[in-house]
Amino acid sequence: MDLSVNICGVELKNPITTASGTFGFGHEYGQFFDLSMLGGIGVKGLTPTERLGNPAPRIAETPMGILNCVGLQNPGIDKFIEEQIPFLRQYDTKIIANVSGNTVEEYCGMIEKISDADVDLIEMNISCPNVKCGGMAFGTQVDMVEEVVSAAKKYAKKPLIVKLSPNVTDIAEIARAAVASGADALSLINTLLGMRIDIDSRKPILSNIMGGMSGPAVFPVAVRMVYQVRKAVDVPIIGMGGIRNGRDIVEMMLAGADAVAMGTVMFADPMAPVKALEELKDYMQKHGIEKVTELTGAVRV
Amino acid sequence: MKQEICTVTDRQDYGSGLFALTLHAPQIAAEAKCGQFVHITCGEGNLLRRPISICDVEGEMLKIVFQVKGEGTEWLSRRSPKHKLDVLGSLGHGFNTDALGERSVMIGGGIGVPPMLYTMKNAKANGATPTAILGFRNKDAVILTEDFEKVGTTYICTDDGSFGTHGFVTTELEKHISEYTGVCACGPKPMLKAIAQIAEKANIPCQVSMEERMGCGIGACLVCACGLKLRDGEQGVRYGHVCKDGPVFDAKEVVW
Numbered sequence: 001m002d003l004s005v006n007i008c009g010v011e012l013k014n015p016i017t018t019a020s021g022t023f024g025f026g027h028e029y030g031q032f033f034d035l036s037m038l039g040g041i042g043v044k045g046l047t048p049t050e051r052l053g054n055p056a057p058r059i060a061e062t063p064m065g066i067l068n069c070v071g072l073q074n075p076g077i078d079k080f081i082e083e084q085i086p087f088l089r090q091y092d093t094k095i096i097a098n099v100s101g102n103t104v105e106e107y108c109g110m111i112e113k114i115s116d117a118d119v120d121l122i123e124m125n126i127s128c129p130n131v132k133c134g135g136m137a138f139g140t141q142v143d144m145v146e147e148v149v150s151a152a153k154k155y156a157k158k159p160l161i162v163k164l165s166p167n168v169t170d171i172a173e174i175a176r177a178a179v180a181s182g183a184d185a186l187s188l189i190n191t192l193l194g195m196r197i198d199i200d201s202r203k204p205i206l207s208n209i210m211g212g213m214s215g216p217a218v219f220p221v222a223v224r225m226v227y228q229v230r231k232a233v234d235v236p237i238i239g240m241g242g243i244r245n246g247r248d249i250v251e252m253m254l255a256g257a258d259a260v261a262m263g264t265v266m267f268a269d270p271m272a273p274v275k276a277l278e279e280l281k282d283y284m285q286k287h288g289i290e291k292v293t294e295l296t297g298a299v300r301v
Numbered sequence: 302m303k304q305e306i307c308t309v310t311d312r313q314d315y316g317s318g319l320f321a322l323t324l325h326a327p328q329i330a331a332e333a334k335c336g337q338f339v340h341i342t343c344g345e346g347n348l349l350r351r352p353i354s355i356c357d358v359e360g361e362m363l364k365i366v367f368q369v370k371g372e373g374t375e376w377l378s379r380r381s382p383k384h385k386l387d388v389l390g391s392l393g394h395g396f397n398t399d400a401l402g403e404r405s406v407m408i409g410g411g412i413g414v415p416p417m418l419y420t421m422k423n424a425k426a427n428g429a430t431p432t433a434i435l436g437f438r439n440k441d442a443v444i445l446t447e448d449f450e451k452v453g454t455t456y457i458c459t460d461d462g463s464f465g466t467h468g469f470v471t472t473e474l475e476k477h478i479s480e481y482t483g484v485c486a487c488g489p490k491p492m493l494k495a496i497a498q499i500a501e502k503a504n505i506p507c508q509v510s511m512e513e514r515m516g517c518g519i520g521a522c523l524v525c526a527c528g529l530k531l532r533d534g535e536q537g538v539r540y541g542h543v544c545k546d547g548p549v550f551d552a553k554e555v556v557w
């Protein structure tokens with residue numbers, strides 16, 4: 001049985017990676033399972049310098065999901081390169097560095113720097129607010145996507161994955177713009193903008209009023225968007241959003257994903273990726289599938 | 302830090318929405334330290350686990366006491382002997398009773414009372430002569446006092462005077478402050494803040510157990526932020542995380 005998948009020339013031993021921001025730099029979940037079982041590790045979103053993040057509360061629960069407003073708390077890209085890459089390199093897995101910026105220049109600077117570091121793939125999170133454009137997220141408008149991706153691509157010496165925001169009217173249009181501007185692969189979905197209110201105090205639960213929704217509740221939205229993007233572009237796709245188990249991985253791949261990422265589900269079960277891999281193998285065995293790549297886009301419509 | 306499927310061996314209903322469960326949790330009990338917590342899956346319908354502080358450990362048994370606050374804890378309150386629970390533990394950074402000296406005082410307010418029991422036992426086991434000050438809303442909310450009294454001197458107060466002394470734990474603490482060498486506390490934030498101020502004035506160490514809405518419980522998702530002072534004494538704030546850096550913090554570190 002062949003579980004390996006190829007993302008822009010980088011071979012992942014299996015299609016399971018971790019979703020940025022849900023897995024830190026691997027230390028914590030590494031106490032529950034061997035990180036080498038993962039196809040890849042998506043690390044916490046990095047910024048040019050350390051970011052403190054938002055005050056608490058940063059999380060609100062919602063039926064089968066959560067909202068978060070962590071606010072990209074991270075030690076900054078330099079500390080990551082210095083302290084975390086050596087830790088992650090102890091494991092036989094691929095490193096996916098996730099970067100976030102507030103200006104085109106910030107993205108370019110980080111991608112230049114991380115290209116020279118020992119990582120395998122670069123994931124560019126374009127759900128961040130563009131401070132020069134009144135805080136509108138880069139990933140929500142075609143012209144901003146084109147501007148930031150084409151500029152960043154010039155500095156990328158490693159495959160560049162553009163991570164799409166689902167908070168858009170037409171995800172296919174955004175995906176086409178990203179690929180036309182140089183994205184080597186796409187990942188989706190980032191979190192859906194949501195809000196919850198405490199009815200006793202009448203105050204928003206999150207310190208930031210609104211936050212990003214993730215977890216099983218968003219899974220059908222993610223499957224739909226991956227399906228639409230698969231039809232629109234011809235680059236590898238890392239599908240994510242609400243994946244719980246091996247069956248969800250199969251479904252996400254049938255919709256068009258080449259690889260997947262698991263995130264919020266680990267808050268419920270730290271062993272979720274390990275169990276999901278076994279379930280994926282079981283499914284392949286039962287259905288006589290030799291190569292996991294056969295699943296990609298194999299939905300019968 | 303382990304994931305263990307634990308069997309409920311005992312359930313107590315204290316009334317007023319307060320419950321105790323005893324779990325057979327050999328792996329977690331073996332490593333549990335006072336002030337740490339466990340993170341429990343509460344039914345199929347609730348995605349997030351519920352963090353609950355460790356009240357007591359005896360051999361392979363772990364006791365937790367909790368208040369029903371929502372659907373998760375309501376589900377948990379309906380567990381009874383033989384039921385299984387999916388538990389992560391023991392988690393977080395607990396109390397360091399050695400740093401509190403010979404005559405430490407354990408202060409608990411409301412649902413902050415349970416973790417102080419194992420903490421008090423720990424202090425005593427390490428050779429100290431600890432005292433407890435426990436505060437409750439009213440007589441109906443009073444729990445665990447006999448367990449504390451077995452360990453050492455225990456003062457009890459209620460907000461309405463229906464049991465013990467009428468008033469707050471802080472009044473009781475101030476009354477006896479000169480007798481103590483260190484303070485540790487768990488309870489509502491305003492109470493912890495007031496205790497921290499009293500301890501600072503008396504120039505004795507103070508450790509507080511903080512609470513925040515939590516996600517993964519192990520330090521990966523960074524949602525349970527607690528504002529801490531900058532290390533070099535500069536103005537500003539940094540964020541630690543209740544699940545990993547806490548729940549117990551040095552009171553001097555916390556931005557109140």
Ligand SMILES: Cc1cc2nc3c(=O)[nH]c(=O)nc-3n(C[C@H](O)[C@H](O)[C@H](O)COP(=O)(O)O)c2cc1C
Pocket residue numbers: 019020021022044045046068070072098125163189190191213214215216218240241242243261262263264265522523524
């Ligand atoms: C607590 C938390 C923090 C996140 N931080 C980031 C981040 O720093 N960068 C990023 O690109 N996505 C971030 N995400 C989004 C996830 O990577 C993922 O796209 C999303 O959660 C959907 O997957 P899931 O439902 O499996 O969690 C975060 C999600 C959560 C829940």
